[in-house]
Amino acid sequence: MEFLCTGIYITFFFCTLLLHYLIKKAKIEQKHKAKLPPGSMGLPYFGETLQFYSQDPNVLFATKQKRYGDVFKTHILGCPCVMVASPEAARFVLVTHANLFKPTYPKSKEKLIGPSALFFHQGKYHTHLRKLVQSSLSPEAIRKLIPDIEVTAITTLDSCVKAPVTNTFQEMKKFSFEVGILSIFSQLDSSYKTELKKNYCIVNKGYNSFPTRFPGTAYQKARKARERINHILSTIISERKRTKLLQKDLLGHLLDFKYDNGQTLTEDQIADNIIGVLFAAQDTTASVITWILKYLHHDRELLQAVKDEQKSIFELNNGGKLPLTWAQTRNMPKTLGVILESLRMASIISYTFREAVADVEYNGYLIPKGWKVMPLFRNIHHNSEFFSDPQKFDSSRYKVAPKPNTYMPFGNGVHACPGNELAKLEILILIHHLVTKYRWDVVDSNNMIQYSPFPVPLHGLPARFRKDETQSVATEPSSNRP
Ligand code: HEM
Numbered sequence: 184m185e186f187l188c189t190g191i192y193i194t195f196f197f198c199t200l201l202l203h204y205l206i207k208k209a210k211i212e213q214k215h216k217a218k219l220p221p222g223s224m225g226l227p228y229f230g231e232t233l234q235f236y237s238q239d240p241n242v243l244f245a246t247k248q249k250r251y252g253d254v255f256k257t258h259i260l261g262c263p264c265v266m267v268a269s270p271e272a273a274r275f276v277l278v279t280h281a282n283l284f285k286p287t288y289p290k291s292k293e294k295l296i297g298p299s300a301l302f303f304h305q306g307k308y309h310t311h312l313r314k315l316v317q318s319s320l321s322p323e324a325i326r327k328l329i330p331d332i333e334v335t336a337i338t339t340l341d342s343c344v345k346a347p348v349t350n351t352f353q354e355m356k357k358f359s360f361e362v363g364i365l366s367i368f369s370q371l372d373s374s375y376k377t378e379l380k381k382n383y384c385i386v387n388k389g390y391n392s393f394p395t396r397f398p399g400t401a402y403q404k405a406r407k408a409r410e411r412i413n414h415i416l417s418t419i420i421s422e423r424k425r426t427k428l429l430q431k432d433l434l435g436h437l438l439d440f441k442y443d444n445g446q447t448l449t450e451d452q453i454a455d456n457i458i459g460v461l462f463a464a465q466d467t468t469a470s471v472i473t474w475i476l477k478y479l480h481h482d483r484e485l486l487q488a489v490k491d492e493q494k495s496i497f498e499l500n501n502g503g504k505l506p507l508t509w510a511q512t513r514n515m516p517k518t519l520g521v522i523l524e525s526l527r528m529a530s531i532i533s534y535t536f537r538e539a540v541a542d543v544e545y546n547g548y549l550i551p552k553g554w555k556v557m558p559l560f561r562n563i564h565h566n567s568e569f570f571s572d573p574q575k576f577d578s579s580r581y582k583v584a585p586k587p588n589t590y591m592p593f594g595n596g597v598h599a600c601p602g603n604e605l606a607k608l609e610i611l612i613l614i615h616h617l618v619t620k621y622r623w624d625v626v627d628s629n630n631m632i633q634y635s636p637f638p639v640p641l642h643g644l645p646a647r648f649r650k651d652e653t654q655s656v657a658t659e660p661s662s663n664r665p
Pocket residue numbers: 301302303313316320363366459460463464465467468471531532535536591592593594595597598599600601602603605606
């Protein structure tokens with residue numbers, strides 16, 4: 184009897200929720216002529232969060248796209264969402280009507296990065312900050328970093344050789360962190376770097392943990408580490424001000440900035456944007472490098488073609504004794520093709536989130552105010568309409584430029600990645616040194632994926648690195664380098 188009563192209560196509870204949802208939907212649609220996009224909202228309250236977590240979200244979204252078309256609704260992580268999987272719809276959200284869709288992140292994550300980081304904002308503040316970040320990552324700025332990035336690449340690869348088995352992703356994270364630091368601070372005292380790295384690692388770990396107020400949890404440890412980072416940055420800023428060092432790095436741009444009324448950025452705004460850029464730069468670049476190493480290891484012919492391209496540059500540089508030049512890094516078409524295709528194949532940022540700031544109509548469909556909108560980059564990158572045989576790794580496909588708005592590994596519009604040229608530059612440099620002086624064998628090659636939070640090969644692609652004994656080369660980090 185007790186069992187029956189519980190059953191009736193549960194059924195009643197769900198029926199009430201369903202009724203509530205149907206009434207709300209009817210009211211929204213009544214208010215507007217447009218209809219909500221097709222799609223299923225799943226269970227009342229829970230939506231389709233369970234499916235989202237229990238299966239590969241990319242497969243889930245692809246199945247839905249087949250069933251409902253390029254614009255469809257769902258309900259995940261407690262929010263009603265509209266997914267957009269066509270280049271036109273993604274352009275509408277990210278470019279032409281970007282003012283109607285604001286970036287949206289969970290508050291717990293905003294607090295860890297710092298609420299003033301540019302990617303949480305839109306409007307004037309975002310425009311100002313973006314200009315500063317873009318200037319520090321412009322071609323003129325990043326070309327000066329080449330010698331230091333080379334040294335960092337060689338140091339990273341030498342450290343891979345020392346370990347019996349390397350977790351490729353973890354080592355590449357160290358590399359992309361160092362390059363991030365270079366673009367933010369130019370040269371940074373090693374004691375500050377060590378402290379920043381130590382605390383940033385804790386923040387990074389806490390970012391993907393469950394946010395709670397309990398002391399000792401990964402999230403709370405991350406909050407504490409983030410406070411310590413503020414102190415470290417404050418000391419670095421005071422020192423920069425004291426020495427009146429004029430640098431055109433990100434810190435220099437942030438410190439120099441003045442609004443029309445003469446007001447400067449606060450220390451918190453500067454710190455949040457430094458951590459924001461480090462955060463945007465590290466795991467993304469490291470994931471892509473890890474995929475490239477996997478793809479190249481898998482395709483020996485392609486690897487040989489990349490080696491041939493890089494070896495001819497290496498010979499021109501007197502067997503690696505001269506540093507790479509900017510012009511050389513701009514003329515590595517085969518290697519660049521591999522990077523571009525890896526970005527498409529792996530689509531490590533599969534989608535992004537925005538939130539409608541008003542009721543918006545797109546193609547006869549209503550996107551209600553407050554709903555999340557998710558442009559699905561990966562679905563577009565893997566659509567045979569835009570990329571023939573999309574599951575095939577074909578690095579030569581970029582000889583012809585992809586159709587507009589179909590290739591978006593770095594996003595699109597006002598929030599598109601300002602670090603994309605630096606990312607490509609550091610990957611080209613790393614590959615140059617890797618294929619001319621080292622070899623690597625993937626241990627336990629399989630096709631399993633882990634989410635860290637971006638997709639990477641399982642266990643970060645364990646690999647054995649060794650020096651290529653057939654080459655008699657200069658691998659000393661700074662020997663003969665200006
Ligand atoms: C292969 C590596 C990278 C990939 C795939 C990547 C991808 C992206 C994407 C897709 C966005 C747009 C997100 C959105 O619209 O919601 C973005 C934004 C951003 N990225 Fe990257 N990124 C990479 C490397 C970097 C690097 C190296 C830096 C800086 C040194 C950087 C700094 C940023 C910043 C600051 C934003 C926010 C821009 C804004 O909101 O205006 N990224 N990135």
